[in-house]
Amino acid sequence: GAGVSQSPSNKVTEKGKDVELRCDPISGHTALYWYRQRLGQGLEFLIYFQGNSAPDKSGLPSDRFSAERTGESVSTLTIQRTQQEDSAVYLCASSLAPGQTDTQYFGPGTRLTVL
Amino acid sequence: AQSVAQPEDQVNVAEGNPLTVKCTYSVSGNPYLFWYVQYPNRGLQFLLKYITGDNLVKGSYGFEAEFNKSQTSFHLKKPSALVSDSALYFCAVRDRGRGSTLGRLYFGRGTQLTVWP
Numbered sequence: 001g002a003g004v005s006q007s008p009s010n011k012v013t014e015k016g017k018d019v020e021l022r023c024d025p026i027s028g029h030t031a032l033y034w035y036r037q038r039l040g041q042g043l044e045f046l047i048y049f050q051g052n053s054a055p056d057k058s059g060l061p062s063d064r065f066s067a068e069r070t071g072e073s074v075s076t077l078t079i080q081r082t083q084q085e086d087s088a089v090y091l092c093a094s095s096l097a098p099g100q101t102d103t104q105y106f107g108p109g110t111r112l113t114v115l
Numbered sequence: 116a117q118s119v120a121q122p123e124d125q126v127n128v129a130e131g132n133p134l135t136v137k138c139t140y141s142v143s144g145n146p147y148l149f150w151y152v153q154y155p156n157r158g159l160q161f162l163l164k165y166i167t168g169d170n171l172v173k174g175s176y177g178f179e180a181e182f183n184k185s186q187t188s189f190h191l192k193k194p195s196a197l198v199s200d201s202a203l204y205f206c207a208v209r210d211r212g213r214g215s216t217l218g219r220l221y222f223g224r225g226t227q228l229t230v231w232p
Binding site: 004031033040041042043044045048050052056059091093103104105106107108109 | 160161203219220222
């Protein structure tokens with residue numbers, strides 16, 4: 001079946017502009033995650049959605065970052081007033097259920113470059 | 116706090132030789148452990164995970180990993196490396212228990228594996 005999809009695949013923006021990144025999880029997956037991967041670094045957790053529960057936003061690096069999810073479907077990650085240090089690959093993942101044993105399946109990522 | 120260490124930034128092996136990519140973790144309690152692989156310009160692909168039971172876990176593409184509780188390690192292994200195994204490998208851990216913060220994975224910095232012909 002279809003995997004996690006993300007759009008756009010690449011985004012180049014100017015410092016100070018707002019950007020929106022989109023994630024379509026695997027159908028039926030109730031949990032959705034956003035991570036950030038900076039060059040040469042591991043993945044950094046940003047936010048986690050699980051069904052109708054309050055999201056875990058503890059990984060968002062600043063109030064310029066926000067994310068929404070409509071039910072158990074699409075999620076958007078918004079970065080306002082982008083800075084050069086926001087340049088990274090933003091990865092979305094989904095898993096079937098909230099259990100900690102569940103495997104997270106990742107999308108191809110959105111490469112964000114802030115000039 | 117949870118943390119994952121991959122002590123080697125790079126591992127180089129000849130095709131046909133066994134390979135090991137190391138991972139150690141520091142967590143409270145017994146975590147769930149995962150390995151992912153990332154090919155250039157691609158997202159992460161799941162390889163295998165340890166939940167409970169047999170300490171030797173077998174995964175995709177002939178990879179396996181051994182959970183060692185006393186050494187808090189979860190090294191990735193393959194008996195005979197292929198050139199196509201060349202990629203970036205990430206070890207990750209996840210809390211075992213309950214709570215809203217338990218969804219996240221904690222990742223190591225990654226190990227670049229190069230298999231030369």
